[in-house]
Amino acid sequence: MRVILAVTGASGVAYGLELARSLKGQELHTIVTKSAKDIAKEELEDKEKAIQELSTFSTLHDENNFNSPLASGSFLFDAMVICPCSMKTISAIANGYSSNLVSRAADVAIKEGRKLILVPRETPLSPIHLENMLKLSRLGVVILPASPGFYGNPKKITDLVDFIVGRVLDQLSIRNSKYKRWKHA
Numbered sequence: 001m002r003v004i005l006a007v008t009g010a011s012g013v014a015y016g017l018e019l020a021r022s023l024k025g026q027e028l029h030t031i032v033t034k035s036a037k038d039i040a041k042e043e044l045e046d047k048e049k050a051i052q053e054l055s056t057f058s059t060l061h062d063e064n065n066f067n068s069p070l071a072s073g074s075f076l077f078d079a080m081v082i083c084p085c086s087m088k089t090i091s092a093i094a095n096g097y098s099s100n101l102v103s104r105a106a107d108v109a110i111k112e113g114r115k116l117i118l119v120p121r122e123t124p125l126s127p128i129h130l131e132n133m134l135k136l137s138r139l140g141v142v143i144l145p146a147s148p149g150f151y152g153n154p155k156k157i158t159d160l161v162d163f164i165v166g167r168v169l170d171q172l173s174i175r176n177s178k179y180k181r182w183k184h185a
Ligand SMILES: Cc1cc2nc3c(=O)[nH]c(=O)nc-3n(C[C@H](O)[C@H](O)[C@H](O)COP(=O)(O)O)c2cc1C
Pocket: 007, 008, 009, 010, 011, 033, 034, 035, 036, 039, 042, 085, 086, 087, 088, 089, 121, 122
């Protein structure tokens, strides 16, 4: 599978990092925005180490590089995931404002009818956020909020992260046991 993963400047960089790890073995193309890197400094123990790790099993693309193959509809890919996805990036996608490689690749995914999964993180949500997400949902974009369930009795933060990563993998039709399924042996 060829997957594009974008990590944008919403809280929860750990979701994106763990998703990338879970996609090892697939052909993975990653874009990490400047805002995501700034937030990673706050949320991860070692941001540089995390980026270095990503570069070992994925091709990194600069968010400002429109010469990247990802900017073109001729680059065939199976799915794009934006995890976590900021409200700014959602707004850009919902309005066709392709100002960086993330919103451009998402624009391509929509115009080419390819799978696009967004993992938004914001609270509370304003009518603007909700309208943007509804618009995208009606176009077939999967809106998968970073709101983990607690029915699996999570003990650690990584359990919460794994819940969301598992649900994204489910959407990609990748069998996984990242989280405890409801009433499942
Ligand atoms: C510490 C911190 C946490 C943030 N958390 C969120 C968030 O959870 N959701 C969100 O939509 N924006 C959040 N923002 C704002 C975005 O980072 C900002 O809108 C940025 O322009 C997003 O850019 P990008 O989508 O190109 O990465 C946060 C900013 C900071 C500094």
